[in-house]
Amino acid sequence: MPYSLFLLRYSLFNIPFPFLHSESKSTNFVPTSHYLKKFAKKIEIDRSRLRRFLTKVENNPPTLLDVYADQIDKEVWKEVHCLECSNCCRVMTPTFTFQDLKRISTHLRMSISAFKEKWLYKNKEGEWMNRSQPCQFLDLKTNMCNIYAVRPADCAGFPHLTKKKMVEYIHVHKQNVQYCPATVTMVEKMMNLIKNV
Ligand code: SF4
Numbered sequence: 516m517p518y519s520l521f522l523l524r525y526s527l528f529n530i531p532f533p534f535l536h537s538e539s540k541s542t543n544f545v546p547t548s549h550y551l552k553k554f555a556k557k558i559e560i561d562r563s564r565l566r567r568f569l570t571k572v573e574n575n576p577p578t579l580l581d582v583y584a585d586q587i588d589k590e591v592w593k594e595v596h597c598l599e600c601s602n603c604c605r606v607m608t609p610t611f612t613f614q615d616l617k618r619i620s621t622h623l624r625m626s627i628s629a630f631k632e633k634w635l636y637k638n639k640e641g642e643w644m645n646r647s648q649p650c651q652f653l654d655l656k657t658n659m660c661n662i663y664a665v666r667p668a669d670c671a672g673f674p675h676l677t678k679k680k681m682v683e684y685i686h687v688h689k690q691n692v693q694y695c696p697a698t699v700t701m702v703e704k705m706m707n708l709i710k711n712v
């Protein structure tokens with residue numbers, strides 16, 4: 516299950532998770548350290564409130580939840596710029612499927628076994644994950660992914676804001692509010708929308 520790839524395993528906050536990059540460019544660039552410190556402070560205050568809201572939605576989903584999710588997703592990416600953040604690549608790990616392993620190791624001109632040996636470990640569920648964070652492919656100066664064109668599907672889909680049915684992914688969003696500003700923005704917009712409909 517692709518998004519479950521987001522099962523945290525280590526991390527800054529002692530909880531794990533994966534992710535991806537948007538190619539969007541920010542017009543007001545804020546240094547990553549400042550951006551992430553600000554986010555950490557915010558989430559410390561807001562985390563419980565956001566998770567309580569998600570639990571309510573999970574228990575009693577609005578009929579138009581998936582329609583709302585599509586609408587909100589577009590708004591989120593006008594405001595959130597992954598190149599200012601890269602938190603998912605810093606504190607989470609993607610799950611590498613066989614197709615990912617084949618594509619990335621070919622790109623790097625390595626064998627799959629050499630790739631695994633160099634960077635990955637197999638978790639209890641038998642999934643291949645990064646051994647350490649930040650991800651070895653993250654350029655820490657630019658926040659860009661060095662294998663962007665062939666990155667894991669997990670990374671490409673993160674943070675799964677439009678996964679259908681959304682209600683089945685709420686448990687993932689509940690975890691991701693800890694790490695992902697885009698997820699937090701989505702939840703806040705969802706709170707406003709549901710309050711106003
Ligand atoms: S906003 Fe979310 S998806 Fe984008 S880089 Fe940050 S943690 Fe990753």
Ligand code: SF4
Pocket residue numbers: 533534535536603604609650651652653654659660661662663666667670
């Ligand atoms: S492969 Fe790229 S997108 Fe995925 S976690 Fe690593 S740096 Fe981020």
